[in-house]
Amino acid sequence: MKIWKSIRENYQNELILFGIFVGLFIVMGIISPDKFLSAGNLQTMCYQMPEFGLMALAMMAAVLTGGMNLSICTGATVASIVAGCFMATTFANENPAIGVFVGIIITVAVAAVTGLLNGVLIAYVGVTAMLVTLGTKLLFEGLGLVVTKGGSLAGFPPLFLKVGSGALLGIPYTILIYIVAIVITYFLFERSVWGTQVYMVGCNETATRFSGIATRRTVLLVYIYSGIMYGLSGVLISSRYCSAKTDYGSSYLMQAVTAVVLGGTSISGGSGTVAGTVIAVAIIQVVSNGLNLVGVNRYMINMITGIILIAVLIVRYVSGALSDKKKIRERAARARA
Amino acid sequence: MKKKLVSLLLSTALACTALAGCGGGSSSSAASSAPAEASGSAGASAASEASAAPSEAPAASEASSAPAEASGAAEASGDGYTIVVMPKLVSIPYFTMTGEGAVKAGEDLGINVIYNGPTTADAAEQVTMLEDYITQGVDAICVAPNDPAAMTSVLTKAKEAGIVVLDWDTQADPNLVDASIHNIDDKAFGEHMMQELVASMGTEEGQWAIVTGGLSAENLNLWIKYAKEYAEANYPNLELVADPFPTDESQDLAYSTTQDLLKTYPDLKGILGMSTPTGPGCGLAIQDLGLQDQVSLVANAMEDDVQSVLADGSLDCGCLWDCHDLGYLTVCVANAILNGQKIESGATIEGWDTPLEVLDEKSVILGPAADYRAK
Amino acid sequence: MQKVWKNLTKSKEISILAIIVVLAVCITIVNPNFLTVSNFFDIMRSNSIYGIMALGMLPVLISGGIDLSVSSTITLCAVVMGKFLQANPGSNIVVAILLCMVVGALAGLVNGLLVTKFHIPPIVATLGTQTIVMAAVLFYTNGMWISGMPDWFLSFGDIQFGAIPSAGKVVGMPIQILFLILVGIATWLILKYTLMGRGIYAVGGNVQSATRVGYNVSRVTTFVYIYSGTLAGLAAVTDILIVKQIDPNTFSGCELDVIAIAVLGGASVMGGIGTVFGTFLGIILMAVIKNGLVLVRVSSYWQKVVMGIIILVTISVDVINRRIEKARLVHVDVEE
Secondary structure (H helix, E strand, O other), X not given: OHHHHHXXXXXXXXXXXXXXXXXXHXXXXXXXXXXXXXXXXXXXXXXXXXXXXXXHHHHXXXXXXXXXXXXXXXXXXXXHHHHHHHHOOHHHHHOHHHHHHHHHHHHHXXXXXXXXXXXXXXXXXXXXXHHHHHHHHHHHHHHHHHHHOOOOEOOOOHHHHHHHHOEEOOEEHHHHHHHHHHXXXXXXXXXXXXXXXXXXXXXXXXXXXXOOOOHHHHHHHHHHHHHHHHHHHHHHHHHHOOOEOOOOOOOHHHHHHHHHHHOOOOOOOOOOOHXXXXXHHHHHHHHHHHHHHOOOOHHHHHHXXXXXXXXXXXXXXXXXXXXXXXXXXXXXXXXXX | OHHHHHHHHHHHHHHHHHHHHHHHHHHHHHHOOOOHHHHHHHHHHXXXXXXXXXXXXXXXXXXXXXXXXXXXXXXXHOOOOEEEEEOOOOOOHHHHXXXXXXXXXXXXXXXXXXXXXXXXXXXXXXXXXXXXXXHHOOOEEEEOOOOHHHHHHHHHHHHHOOOEEEEEOOOOOOOOOOEEEEOOOHHHHHHHHHHHHHHHHOOOOEEEEEEEOOOOOHHHHHHHHHHHHHHHHHOOOEEEOOOOEEOOOOHHHHHHHHHHHHHHOOOEEEEEEOOOOHHHHHHHHHHHHOOOOOOEEEEEOOHHHHHHHHHXXXXXXXXXXXXXXXXXXXXXXXXXXXXXXOOOOOOOOOOOOOOOOEEOOOEEEOOOOEEEOOO | OHHHHHHHHHOOOHHHHHHXXXXXXXXXXXXXXXXXXXXXXXHXXXXXXXXXXXXXXXXXXXXXXXXXXXXXXXXXXXXHHHHHHHHOOOXXXXXXXXXXXXXXXXXXXXXXXXXXXXXXXXXXXXXXXXXXXXXXXXXXXXXXXXXXXXXXXXXXXXXEEEEEXXXXXXXXXXXXXXXXXXXXXXXXXXHHHOHHHXXXXXXXXXXXXXXXXXXXXXXXXXXXXXXXXXHHHHHHHHHHHXXXXXXXXXXXXXXXXHHHHHHHOOOOOOOOOOOHHHHHHHHHHHHHHHHHHHHOOOOHHHHHHHHHHHHHHHHHHHHHHHHHHHHHHHHHHHHO
């Protein structure tokens, strides 16, 4: 009971989100019970959600420090293109196990390097994150174009496709990777010293620096971490589509921002939870998949996502204002007493 | 306690908002005319409005030979097949027109056509949507792939689910599709545009350039490739000045890029414009610079959008096939395959008047491109 | 003269100005066509659309906000005007422009209210309205182009002022550039000489102090979003006057370009900083890069790489420059 109370106090926002998620899930289930609730569809969602969810985690890491990462999608594609160049070689195809393993390592490593570039410019040069990542977004996209000349790279070892389409006991690998990433992110951000520093930087960088924390290093690591997350997403994307191309996943950018904000992360940094982002991703997934099943025009789906975003924020504000008022009243009553 | 109640209430209210939004979505889309109707009726297929679609359909179809027994998955919509036609993206004129054709064919044949696609030309979103439709259990999927390679796994999944798979507009993996609907043979089209350009230039020597919708658009790249190869082989004195110039499928950018281009290469004699916004965009730039007589432009364009640039010769020749027919033919072929008809040259299928022209056993060719010139 | 020079070197915009000069020299060496009046007019004409939107974005950024919905606002205004002109071909240019600006102002008002009344962070509120409005417009139009604008409207777009001989031709300044200049002057006057303008800087600098001094923060914030929306409306007119047709898809995603222009010109996304002069330099830089990449014959595959690098270098140089300046100031303090 006590645990429940503390959860309710500390995770009020997440509970509301979860309520919305359950509500939407039920609504979709009522609209098309045979399709939406079918095992096949639930599995399809498990295949679809991770690549977007990892993008959202990558975005969230940057937003927690008060920054923004507009280069997540092009960073992921450039990484998978570099890895794709390796995996399309005859060596990789002849030694699929090594080829795939090295390919995945290359993707994540290149993504980490792109994150490093962002991080250095943001933390050490001191340019605003939004602007740096706007520049690197163009840069990565351009590099991908230079390598591929606009086409797509294909011819990867068939084993690689298993990553994105295989399943362990009916549970897709993709969702397993996603869950591991969520758990690691949770412990890193909400349970580690570094995580606490990240939140502090997001709240007030100057104060954090003067309390003896190497803020620059903290921020640099955040962007590298962000890079690793979108690198993993890049692995899943290129594996699911068994190819690599510059514009894969370009629609995830603004959706990731939406998910992060919907999840309750403050856009100015310093507050937000992994759970919130994960639930928000699930909400967007359910809306998109559910409405798609009943054949709603894609633009209507975008619109509904936008309405949900604005509505949640209005609700959040109104309920916050109400609870403030209540607190004031209680305090006034106590003072009178 | 009160606080909890409030938050609970609010979240319920929110869920209702979303519901209302979605309800509004399907009803408003049913009300509007264009291809939105496809999605509208699709949305309705699950809701109570479902009765409207089938009751309309048999009336429209004279030959309702579409057997009901095969429509296992489409139980919600009564008899008739459910065919998904997915463009590269929705809400650009080209795919709006093809959508109108596809929906019209659905009405004429008495089958359900769902015309829906992603909002950006992103393969990831397209695959996601296709997966959803496979789950939904449709009878046929006709897709215009943003990227053929990315489609392979999802189309395999569709085949495994017993769904008839077609591609149109852009070729997917030929081993996976039951038929391909081609506007035209890509090679023939690229060469045709090149021939038109040389004819408009009136000379076989000089500089020329390519303006394209986007560097990563698969079909545009194919046309460019064939046009370039044809030029190298047949017009050795033509000089291609640079790599294709991308314009992000935007008329504004096509306009300013062409202006820059004409300043950089003052001796330019011809421009080849791939993708429909380049026709009006490049044409307007030539018009504004007053170079109608010096520079020839052959480009893709929607006929209605280029009347003013065609009139004074800024655009010498617009090339495009009948978009409406492309969508129409796609649905007809899908329907014929579902009815167990064999797709071969000379075959006549329901809803399509002329005998089919089939290449490589699978590629159904719509017919030659329509060229439009100044009237 | 010396004083002007000193002021210039001291100003924050010096680094971006230097980069423009360097780029211009490089481009001119490769292609002398670059440095002609007619080329300048051409590139400024096509970039005036972005310029006008960036000038609308400037006060928003100065006040510490951001407006991601300019792309949807300009699309909305363009479509509304297109439909209006088709229905009323006998209207006149003043009505058309006013209509666009009013529609834009209303869209801005919604943003302003979301930000002030419901305390939604600007980036989120405008992302939401952008998604909703853009989806609605594209759903309504199906992306079909609107053409067949009346002749009186199109000929208004061909008006040129003055006659300057350039490269063997006589060119005049297109009316679109006049729009840009007028908007620039108006924005400068508002920011510099009105109470509202000073309020914008104050709110962006420090909300608490601004409130204490007596500025109505809500009113200032609402104003900047309305202003941004209004200018997006005007940009819609400017665009149609150039391309003569309305393509509802053209501007999806342009908000990042607009923000980039304003920020390259020295405005800070943290608020409190930014000038009209700087924004103009931002417009020119963006225009020069786009134009120059073609003129110096950079392969199209490399264009985005080069553009990304130039943006990164420009903002880094700017930041380092400011830091050196700050360090120098501190140094002086220590010496005293």
